Amino acid sequence: MSLIAAGYGTEDPPATDIENNGFWPAVSPADFRLVERLDSNVTSERAVHALQVAMADINRQLATWQQEQADDGAESIGDVSPPSWLPPNVYPLLYKRAVYATAHATLLERYREISATGEGDDRGEAKAAAADEYRRDARWAVSEITGRNHTTVELI
Numbered sequence: 001m002s003l004i005a006a007g008y009g010t011e012d013p014p015a016t017d018i019e020n021n022g023f024w025p026a027v028s029p030a031d032f033r034l035v036e037r038l039d040s041n042v043t044s045e046r047a048v049h050a051l052q053v054a055m056a057d058i059n060r061q062l063a064t065w066q067q068e069q070a071d072d073g074a075e076s077i078g079d080v081s082p083p084s085w086l087p088p089n090v091y092p093l094l095y096k097r098a099v100y101a102t103a104h105a106t107l108l109e110r111y112r113e114i115s116a117t118g119e120g121d122d123r124g125e126a127k128a129a130a131a132d133e134y135r136r137d138a139r140w141a142v143s144e145i146t147g148r149n150h151t152t153v154e155l156i
Helices: 029-036 044-061 063-071 090-110 118-146
Strands: none
Touching: 029 044, 029 090, 044 063, 044 090, 044 118, 090 118
């Protein structure tokens, strides 16, 4: 007796790029999967949905900065020159980091493993901690784009 593959792989077909608002670049779900090392447990539909929501969130956070750049004549992020201490083309990289980190945090929160054992609880807590770290990375990327410090401290 021999085994023949039936063709029921778990690999989803790659999703097409998600168009953005014209100022920020389109986002590639395939690149998101590669960079964030997502396995096939996350369906293409869930990845695309998480990316779309993350794009809306990050675009909202950067709306004022984007408008300032547009007022200075920039039609897209490619028209914005970073300060001399930053490498060229850093803004699209930071934008992608903010979107990917936000989307990945959302997916980690959604895919927490449910288990009645202590081991399942530990995995859930680890994923919650990782999600917090991804959200921090997103906030820092937005701060880098806008030129703000990563931490704000006020004395009361």
